[in-house]
Amino acid sequence: MSEFEPNIVAFLCNWCSYAGADLTGTTRTSYPPTVKVIRVMCTGRVNPLFVAQALHRGADGVLISGCHPGECHYMKGNFLARRRFMMMKNLLEFMGYDPRRIRMSWVSASEGKKFAEVISEVTRDIAELGPLQPNKS
Amino acid sequence: MAKARVGVYICHCGVNIQSTVDVSRLARFAATLPQVTVAKDYIYLCSDPGQELIRNDVKEHNLNRVVVAACSPRMHEPTFRKVLGKAGLNPYCLEIANIREHCSWVHHDIEKATRKAESLLAATVAKTRLLEPLEEKEVDVVPSALVIGGGIAGIQAALDIADTGFKVYLVEREPSIGGHMMQLDKTFPTLDCSACILTPKMSDVGNHPNIELLTYAEIAAVKGYVGNFKVTIKKKPRYILEDRCNGCGQCASYCPVEMPDLFNMGLSQTKCLYIPFPQAVPAKYVINPAYCRYTLRRECKQCEPVCKDLKAIDLKQKEQLLEVEVGTIIVATGFDAFDPVIKPELGYGLYPNVITGLEFERLSSASGPTAGSIAINGKKPKKVVFVHCVGSRDKSIGNEYCSRVCCMYTAKQAHLIREKLPDAEITVFYIDVRAFGKGFEEFYDRVKQEGITYRRGNVAEVYKKGGGLVVKAEDTLLGQLLEVEADLVVLAVGMVPSAGGAAVGNLLKLSQSADRFFLEAHPKLRPVDTASDGIFLAGCCQGPKDIPDTVAQASGAAARACIPLSQGKVKTEAQVARVEEQLCRACGFCIEACPYEAIGLTRIETRGIARDVAAVNEVLCKGCGACAAACLSGAIQQKSFTDEQLLSMIAAFGERYE
Numbered sequence: 001m002s003e004f005e006p007n008i009v010a011f012l013c014n015w016c017s018y019a020g021a022d023l024t025g026t027t028r029t030s031y032p033p034t035v036k037v038i039r040v041m042c043t044g045r046v047n048p049l050f051v052a053q054a055l056h057r058g059a060d061g062v063l064i065s066g067c068h069p070g071e072c073h074y075m076k077g078n079f080l081a082r083r084r085f086m087m088m089k090n091l092l093e094f095m096g097y098d099p100r101r102i103r104m105s106w107v108s109a110s111e112g113k114k115f116a117e118v119i120s121e122v123t124r125d126i127a128e129l130g131p132l133q134p135n136k137s
Numbered sequence: 138m139a140k141a142r143v144g145v146y147i148c149h150c151g152v153n154i155q156s157t158v159d160v161s162r163l164a165r166f167a168a169t170l171p172q173v174t175v176a177k178d179y180i181y182l183c184s185d186p187g188q189e190l191i192r193n194d195v196k197e198h199n200l201n202r203v204v205v206a207a208c209s210p211r212m213h214e215p216t217f218r219k220v221l222g223k224a225g226l227n228p229y230c231l232e233i234a235n236i237r238e239h240c241s242w243v244h245h246d247i248e249k250a251t252r253k254a255e256s257l258l259a260a261t262v263a264k265t266r267l268l269e270p271l272e273e274k275e276v277d278v279v280p281s282a283l284v285i286g287g288g289i290a291g292i293q294a295a296l297d298i299a300d301t302g303f304k305v306y307l308v309e310r311e312p313s314i315g316g317h318m319m320q321l322d323k324t325f326p327t328l329d330c331s332a333c334i335l336t337p338k339m340s341d342v343g344n345h346p347n348i349e350l351l352t353y354a355e356i357a358a359v360k361g362y363v364g365n366f367k368v369t370i371k372k373k374p375r376y377i378l379e380d381r382c383n384g385c386g387q388c389a390s391y392c393p394v395e396m397p398d399l400f401n402m403g404l405s406q407t408k409c410l411y412i413p414f415p416q417a418v419p420a421k422y423v424i425n426p427a428y429c430r431y432t433l434r435r436e437c438k439q440c441e442p443v444c445k446d447l448k449a450i451d452l453k454q455k456e457q458l459l460e461v462e463v464g465t466i467i468v469a470t471g472f473d474a475f476d477p478v479i480k481p482e483l484g485y486g487l488y489p490n491v492i493t494g495l496e497f498e499r500l501s502s503a504s505g506p507t508a509g510s511i512a513i514n515g516k517k518p519k520k521v522v523f524v525h526c527v528g529s530r531d532k533s534i535g536n537e538y539c540s541r542v543c544c545m546y547t548a549k550q551a552h553l554i555r556e557k558l559p560d561a562e563i564t565v566f567y568i569d570v571r572a573f574g575k576g577f578e579e580f581y582d583r584v585k586q587e588g589i590t591y592r593r594g595n596v597a598e599v600y601k602k603g604g605g606l607v608v609k610a611e612d613t614l615l616g617q618l619l620e621v622e623a624d625l626v627v628l629a630v631g632m633v634p635s636a637g638g639a640a641v642g643n644l645l646k647l648s649q650s651a652d653r654f655f656l657e658a659h660p661k662l663r664p665v666d667t668a669s670d671g672i673f674l675a676g677c678c679q680g681p682k683d684i685p686d687t688v689a690q691a692s693g694a695a696a697r698a699c700i701p702l703s704q705g706k707v708k709t710e711a712q713v714a715r716v717e718e719q720l721c722r723a724c725g726f727c728i729e730a731c732p733y734e735a736i737g738l739t740r741i742e743t744r745g746i747a748r749d750v751a752a753v754n755e756v757l758c759k760g761c762g763a764c765a766a767a768c769l770s771g772a773i774q775q776k777s778f779t780d781e782q783l784l785s786m787i788a789a790f791g792e793r794y795e
Contacts, residue, residue: 009790014211015668016648022209025238033249036256036790037239038783039210041712044730045762045778053784058791073646073668074761075732084766109668110650116243 006060006126008035013043016067023112031119044077048088061101061126068106141266142174144200148182148207157241159251170262188220195224206234227270234261260789267782271711278364278464286469288316290676290691294467297695299347309352313417322502325549326580336416343418363671364707374454376424381449384420388440396428402496405506465671465698470638472677475528475630484599491626518625522608523547524596525567529631538652540631540681544571547629548584555587563589632681654680665694712777713758716751720772723749727764727773
């Protein structure tokens with residue numbers, strides 16, 4: 001299993017986590033090449049459908065990352081995202097996916113190092129769960 | 138729009154991308170993607186020839202959409218949007234694949250990085266095929282600015298904007314403007330008297346026809362966006378009517394209650410009906426309700442009859458809320474001096490002759506509690522020890538940064554002691570001396586020659602021995618443990634972001650860097666901008682600075698803040714929400730999700746039947762997309778981030794390329 005490199009789709013908000021991920025790059029902090037980023041303006045944009053579709057279409061895990069609670073550029077988008085995330089976990093479990101395959105984190109624009117840590121952690125956790133196979137979470 | 142004809146351009150960024158991502162392979166891969174008409178790689182796409190390459194291709198290949206695989210869209214999206222605009226394309230028919238910050242700079246394995254870049258590019262092309270041209274609208278700009286904080290940064294910014302001809306609201310939470318600079322005695326390295334150079338500027342602020350000065354006031358709420366901010370300002374009760382008080386101060390002489398004088402860092406007492414300092418602007422008195430017997434217990438009232446002619450005292454004054462409209466905002470909330478109580482080993486708070494640098498300024502100042510005499514409890518010190526880097530460059534308390542002023546203010550304070558107490562023994566414990574500014578090294582050199590001993594070493598402890606103090610330190614050059622006697626220890630405390638500033642930051646949704654100071658939009662090229670359009674930073678709220686740097690940054694911020702004001706118009710967000718009326722069932726979920734009250738229901742008629750649907754106010758919408766995620770039928774979508782567009786990326790990422 002250690003050879004398995006998971007395919008992870010990450011939804012990052014433009015203002016905090018995407019900027020944080022940029023900082024990870026600027027400071028040349030490395031992390032596994034497992035995560036592919038979809039930039040959204042706010043994590044509040046992330047529709048549960050996106051997460052289900054990502055797993056359905058071949059991702060092994062999904063990360064949603066936004067501004068710290070209370071620091072959302074759009075005031076309350078990350079709270080909406082958090083609420084949806086909790087519901088999504090139930091929904092995904094119901095659909096037969098291991099809820100550990102989705103993860104939410106708060107990474108600010110100055111937390112480049114934290115972003116790399118989050119990616120390494122998510123990669124390790126998803127790798128432990130193994131590849132996502134249809135009808136087998 | 139016609140069938141997509143996508144041009145893909147892959148930037149080498151010199152070796153930044155090219156050394157980790159096989160760019161020619163990436164270009165060959167891009168050419169195989171559906172609807173890609175042309176795919177090229179180039180050494181620097183942001184350069185003039187790079188931009189021209191794209192413009193020429195748009196014409197030659199009749200492209201209608203462009204993908205640039207390069208650095209972060211947060212860097213060059215505006216650049217390439219302009220390229221499309223110049224080529225006659227809609228600027229929103231562009232997508233950027235971030236193969237630098239998110240790929241070549243964070244991965245080392247060329248094969249894996251190239252495969253990831255292929256995946257990023259495939260997803261970006263998939264989304265780009267579905268992009269629609271968007272329209273940018275313009276709105277008028279309110280020709281006024283708000284400056285938050287009345288220290289030297291806020292004063293300079295307010296004066297510059299006001300002199301340019303725009304109205305400025307300057308909000309200061311203390312009863313007078315002036316900030317920390319007003320508390321300083323002399324300024325390094327020129328030894329100018331701080332108050333003497335500051336008070337003319339303060340007076341200019343007070344008299345400027347374009348500046349509305351709101352002291353003893355705080356920001357309560359901010360709504361809106363660049364060009365049209367609506368700001369609620371809470372004016373705390375002074376219990377003295379500003380428009381009536383002439384600053385004569387007779388009332389204060391009748392006030393029986395004393396309290397610590399905070400302007401003097403609590404080193405002396407003042408009346409609770411007070412003026413912060415004689416040159417205060419506005420020169421109006423104020424009553425501190427935490428001490429006043431009337432506000433506390435409804436008794437006393439001795440001040441009221443004194444002001445019988447002007448009737449300026451109003452002990453029942455209430456807090457007032459004011460609403461102002463401004464086009465731009467400058468944040469200049471400054472710093473707090475580090476509180477060395479957090480480092481108990483230094484004895485601050487325990488021994489009265491351990492003081493901070495800022496307290497020393499008040500002691501040394503002719504307007505201070507001792508009229509400039511260096512004395513603790515009436516006793517002049519003979520042995521003075523300065524301790525550098527208190528609260529700075531200190532990981533143990535989470536302040537890794539250098540506060541940039543302490544080395545020089547310590548040198549200045551050592552010089553002032555030498556001037557006032559020629560026989561005093563003066564020792565300075567430093568880690569490194571950073572004398573980087575104009576005239577700094579020369580000044581430091583001069584001070585060293587004034588019989589002041591500089592010893593490189595960390596101070597471990599300050600303790601009491603007999604009647605005096607002992608400073609225990611390690612001389613790191615000699616490798617010796619030292620114990621130096623002292624009867625005055627001055628801690629060169631650093632700067633931390635001001636506590637009041639954090640509240641302002643929350644209201645304005647400003648990001649902070651790891652050191653908790655406000656984060657600028659770009660560390661090199663947009664040092665006074667924030668991530669939010671129309672909001673700028675000046676002074677120490679962005680990071681520790683000395684006075685010249687603060688003034689320069691404040692003027693910079695003022696110039697930036699004047700750009701939208703003088704243009705008179707700003708473009709509104711184009712990537713806003715839109716409603717597909719046929720799909721909308723008027724459930725109102727989007728209205729609930731919208732943080733800006735930008736969505737409402739409107740009545741439409743289809744085939745003679747009236748029904749409600751959601752409608753978006755495009756001026757209020759900021760394009761967060763929360764509505765689109767809340768909509769069950771997919772009727773409301775965020776332009777450039779539609780379900781269809783994002784799902785196309787998701788599908789592309791799902792494809793594995795091994």
